[in-house]
Every structure is written in C-alpha cells, then in structure tokens.
Amino acid sequence: MTMPAQRTTIRLDRRKFLAAASALVAAGVLPKSALALSGPHSFTHGTFNVMVLSDGTLELPLSIISADAPPEELAALLGLAADAQAAPAEISPVLVTAGSDAILFDTGTGGMMGPNAGGQLVESVKAAGLTADAITKVIFTHAHPDHLWGTIAADGTHVFPNASYHLAEAELNFWSAPDLATQMPADMTDMINNTQKQLTAMKDKIVTFKPGSEVVPGIAAIDTAGHTPGHVSFELAGGDGLILTGDAITVPAVFFAHPEWKFGFDADGEMAGKSRRALLDMAAAGKKQMLGYHWAFPGLGRAEAKDGAFVYVAS
Ligand SMILES: [Zn+2]
Numbered sequence: 001m002t003m004p005a006q007r008t009t010i011r012l013d014r015r016k017f018l019a020a021a022s023a024l025v026a027a028g029v030l031p032k033s034a035l036a037l038s039g040p041h042s043f044t045h046g047t048f049n050v051m052v053l054s055d056g057t058l059e060l061p062l063s064i065i066s067a068d069a070p071p072e073e074l075a076a077l078l079g080l081a082a083d084a085q086a087a088p089a090e091i092s093p094v095l096v097t098a099g100s101d102a103i104l105f106d107t108g109t110g111g112m113m114g115p116n117a118g119g120q121l122v123e124s125v126k127a128a129g130l131t132a133d134a135i136t137k138v139i140f141t142h143a144h145p146d147h148l149w150g151t152i153a154a155d156g157t158h159v160f161p162n163a164s165y166h167l168a169e170a171e172l173n174f175w176s177a178p179d180l181a182t183q184m185p186a187d188m189t190d191m192i193n194n195t196q197k198q199l200t201a202m203k204d205k206i207v208t209f210k211p212g213s214e215v216v217p218g219i220a221a222i223d224t225a226g227h228t229p230g231h232v233s234f235e236l237a238g239g240d241g242l243i244l245t246g247d248a249i250t251v252p253a254v255f256f257a258h259p260e261w262k263f264g265f266d267a268d269g270e271m272a273g274k275s276r277r278a279l280l281d282m283a284a285a286g287k288k289q290m291l292g293y294h295w296a297f298p299g300l301g302r303a304e305a306k307d308g309a310f311v312y313v314a315s
Pocket of ligand 1: 147294
C-alpha cells in the first residue's frame with residue numbers, strides 16, 4: 001500500500017496542520033463544556049434512536065477555520081466581534097441505538113489533546129443512561145485525534161471494551177503505513193505515533209468498509225475524502241435521511257456559504273471542497289437533516305441552496 005503522489009500533497013498540507021496545531025495551543029481552550037453532564041439531545045429518526053453526546057469543546061483559531069478570507073469577514077460570518085481570534089467548536093459524538101446495537105460515531109479526544117479539549121465522552125455516555133461496556137460498535141468518520149483518541153486509554157485498555165471498530169479501508173491504510181511519520185514533518189510524529197498506537201491496539205477488532213456501502217443496515221457511508229484521505233460521512237435511512245457530516249463541514253456559518261474555502265486541517269483542501277459541495281448539494285436537494293460533529297450543540301440543521309452556495313437552517 002503506497003500512495004506516493006497523494007503522500008506528497010498531504011505532506012505539504014500537513015505543514016499547515018502543524019502551524020494550526022501550534023496556534024490552537026497558543027490560543028488556549030475554552031472551559032470544559034457542561035453539556036456532557038447535562039444529558040444528550042435525543043430524538044428518533046426512522047427506526048433509530050439518536051442521541052447527540054458531548055465530549056466537550058475546543059477552540060478553533062480563525063486562521064485555521066479558513067485562510068481564504070480576511071479575519072474580519074470570518075468574524076462577521078460567525079457573528080463574532082471584528083477582532084475575534086478564535087471560535088468555539090463543540091465535540092459531539094453521536095450514539096445511535098438500533099435493535100440490539102448501541103453504535104457510537106467517533107470517540108472524541110480521550111482527554112489527550114490537552115486538559116480542556118474534550119475527554120468527557122464516557123461521562124456523557126453515562127448521562128445518556130448507558131455504560132461504556134454497552135457500546136457494541138464504534139463507527140469512525142476518520143482517524144484525527146479529536147475523533148479517535150478516545151478509543152484506547154493511556155493504560156492501553158479499550159474504553160468501549162465490547163465494541164467492534166468500523167473504519168473506512170482507505171483511512172486505515174493511510175494511518176497504518178509504517179513509514180507515515182517519516183513522510184510527515186517531525187512535529188507531527190507524536191500525533192501520528194499515538195494514532196498508530198491506538199490503531200494497533202484496536203486492530204483485532206477493526207472491520208473496514210468502503211464508501212457507498214452500508215456499515216450496518218440502514219447506515220450508509222458516503223465518500224467525503226479530502227479532510228483526510230479516507231474521510232467518510234454517514235446517512236441514516238428514514239424520512240428524507242439524516243447525514244452525519246463528520247468533518248466534511250466543520251463550521252456551517254462559513255462553509256455553507258463558501259464550500260470551496262479551505263479549512264486549515266483539511267489534508268487536501270481542494271478535494272475536501274469538492275466533497276463538501278457534493279454533500280451539501282445532496283443534502284439540499286433531498287431536504288435531508290444534517291448533524292455536524294463540531295457545530296453548535298446539538299448541531300442539527302439543513303442546507304438550502306441559494307445563489308450557487310447554501311444557507312444553513314438550524315433545526
Ligand atoms: Zn474534528
């Protein structure tokens with residue numbers, strides 16, 4: 001499994017990721033969200049019970065949200081003061097119960113991205129009336145730290161011990177490459193090492209899937225590659241459909257209006273922009289509900305097409 005051309009592209013873009021990560025630390029983070037303990041946002045969709053949980057929050061510097069617009073324009077889109085430097089972002093894993101399955105979409109940071117960036121998912125699962133060992137499946141949108149590091153605890157134990165792990169084949173292949181760290185800037189080594197450590201601990205329970213297929217009955221993976229090489233979103237059947245966007249659309253106030261603007265953590269900004277627009281087109285045409293992992297809690301809304309772009313309508 002080698003992807004030399006893609007590697008090169010990603011290596012360049014990862015430099016931006018690096019600068020972004022440093023900025024994130026320098027900017028500080030918000031106090032821990034109280035949402036994890038206040039219980040989930042629950043609703044039914046088709047045959048599924050859906051609970052939006054909270055792992056906490058992190059803070060995104062405006063320079064990371066997008067370098068394609070002046071900070072004042074971003075601040076205005078976000079409804080922030082003109083001199084704002086950063087915007088809060090939720091970390092909202094979703095728990096779906098279907099028949100005998102309790103399915104968790106992404107596992108948050110595991111508290112490993114700093115003391116005030118997430119790490120509250122297990123408490124949030126409890127606040128939803130379940131325990132960590134009740135989770136039967138964890139389905140990942142991608143393997144970034146704020147989506148996967150809550151899977152294996154620092155002592156090597158499985159946080160959700162009875163769960164199988166479901167990850168897109170392309171995403172697993174990308175992060176599993178033994179020489180990945182050597183292909184990336186040195187400052188990314190620790191991040192890559194922890195992700196690889198977790199994936200290694202997970203490996204006997206990993207089930208891979210391809211976009212376009214159903215991961216479980218009624219839950220289909222949608223190819224939204226670009227944010228990472230194997231990034232996927234999911235659609236839950238029922239009604240007009242419910243899309244879990246993952247990080248295909250991180251900040252609705254910005255990227256609905258400007259789908260092609262590059263998000264600072266996108267590995268391949270151009271590909272991510274195409275995936276984002278395709279997802280928004282599909283959601284708007286089908287009047288589908290959308291749930292965003294980093295959107296203002298609970299992150300439910302719809303897209304309406306307007307003037308060649310989209311308007312976000314909160315649900
Ligand atoms: Zn994320």
